[in-house]
Amino acid sequence: MQSLLAEMGTSASAQERIVRSVDAAVAGLVQHISLYPVSLEVWAAAARTQTRDRFAHAMQQTYTDYRREIVELVRSAQSAGELKANVDAESLAMVLVGAVDGLMLQYWLDPSIDPHRVVRNFFTALFEGIGQP
DSSP states (O other): OHHHHHHHTTSSOHHHHHHHHHHHHHHHHHHTGGGHHHHHHHHHHHHSTTTHHHHHHHHHHHHHHHHHHHHHHHHHHHHTTSBOTTSOHHHHHHHHHHHHHHHHHHHHHOTTSOHHHHHHHHHHHHHHHHBOO
């Protein structure tokens, strides 16, 4: 994600940088969807008492890093006047990260889903609601 953000620079709108970053994350997950069962195993290990601390910490750090990137993008969009200032960037980032997780689970179960189309449609609807007129 960091290399994608650096590549985009400021040439795209802040909203477009958010969409591109989430779409890039989805692309990486789609490319490695055959490894998705490994993530389910990690979640299962995080749920077990004897392995919870070791696996839960690794997952927590991954989510923290991803959310931090999204928060920065949302705040950038707010500073640019593209998103409403009263939108809580951290809450939005948490929901977006969770949505990507849920989308990938659905895609793994049903590969007929086009996760890139879903991401674009979702952001169109979202930005119509929280974007600045």
